[in-house]
Amino acid sequence: MHQTFDAALEINLLHANQTGADHNREHFDEWGITCLNLMSSPGAGKTVLLEKTLAALKDQLKMAVIEGDMTTELDAERLRQYGVPVIAINTGRSCHLDSKMVAGGIHRFKEDYNPKEFDLLLVENVGNLVCPAEFEVGEHAKVALLSITEGEDKPLKYPIMFQEADCLIITKLDLAPYLEIDLKRLEANVRSMNPDVKIIALSAQTGEGLEEWLNWLKSQVNIPRFLNC
Ligand SMILES: Nc1nc2c(ncn2[C@@H]2O[C@H](COP(=O)(O)OP(=O)(O)OP(=O)(O)O)[C@@H](O)[C@H]2O)c(=O)[nH]1
Ligand SMILES: [Mg+2]
Ligand SMILES: [Zn+2]
Ligand SMILES: [Zn+2]
Numbered sequence: 001m002h003q004t005f006d007a008a009l010e011i012n013l014l015h016a017n018q019t020g021a022d023h024n025r026e027h028f029d030e031w032g033i034t035c036l037n038l039m040s041s042p043g044a045g046k047t048v049l050l051e052k053t054l055a056a057l058k059d060q061l062k063m064a065v066i067e068g069d070m071t072t073e074l075d076a077e078r079l080r081q082y083g084v085p086v087i088a089i090n091t092g093r094s095c096h097l098d099s100k101m102v103a104g105g106i107h108r109f110k111e112d113y114n115p116k117e118f119d120l121l122l123v124e125n126v127g128n129l130v131c132p133a134e135f136e137v138g139e140h141a142k143v144a145l146l147s148i149t150e151g152e153d154k155p156l157k158y159p160i161m162f163q164e165a166d167c168l169i170i171t172k173l174d175l176a177p178y179l180e181i182d183l184k185r186l187e188a189n190v191r192s193m194n195p196d197v198k199i200i201a202l203s204a205q206t207g208e209g210l211e212e213w214l215n216w217l218k219s220q221v222n223i224p225r226f227l228n229c
Helices: 005-029 048-058 074-080 098-113 159-164 174-180 183-191 211-219
Strands: 033-041 064-067 086-090 120-124 141-147 168-172 200-201
Touching: 033 048, 033 211, 048 064, 048 074, 048 120, 048 211, 064 074, 064 141, 074 086, 086 098, 086 211, 098 200, 141 159, 168 183, 183 200, 200 211
Parallel strands: 033 120, 033 141, 064 086, 064 120, 141 168, 168 200
Antiparallel strands: none
């Protein structure tokens, strides 16, 4: 929930958040961990995509997850079944993760594990198409997800996340035959604001497009054994 109605207050809030994000980034860089921040509306498919990702890459990459949810640990419990550390953060009334919450999570992670042994930290943000994009958490890249059931106009109506994204995942491609979505228009809407964004359309259900996502993900992880791939 937003606590800022005043522009000056909001600038201060974002400035304080940026200081925390810089702190987190120093940890990630010291540990040699790549951190990605996954963001979308509720239900676009973040947790399902993480499940597929953990299952596919668990023998290739050492991964951990920060799972942001307002109240429950339902998603965290789903992901723990893949045998990776999952740090659950409940945000209470807040509709996004901020850098201070993530700092709390990574400090807990550091107490229980040796972070230098890890390659990739995947952050699942709270389901919300607006606020998460404004609050850096120290991530190296932002991944926005948009399911095709949401409509091709959403990037124009909720621009910040789509302007900020390094990678846009269009999800639930298997549902295309049942909808009137114009995927070309959707892509053009995103490119009008963010011409260089990487766009990957996939279905976690059928597996279509998943390989492209996994390859992009691996390209973000700066570890020597992938340089020859
Ligand atoms: N048909 C279809 N359904 C999908 C796909 N990916 C996810 N879903 C369904 O969409 C619903 C929401 O998926 P989640 O992964 O829980 O979505 P989320 O973004 O993590 O949701 P929040 O954490 O609540 O924001 C579930 O019922 C999934 O089974 C897909 O590729 N195809
Ligand atoms: Mg989820
Ligand atoms: Zn610290
Ligand atoms: Zn908000």
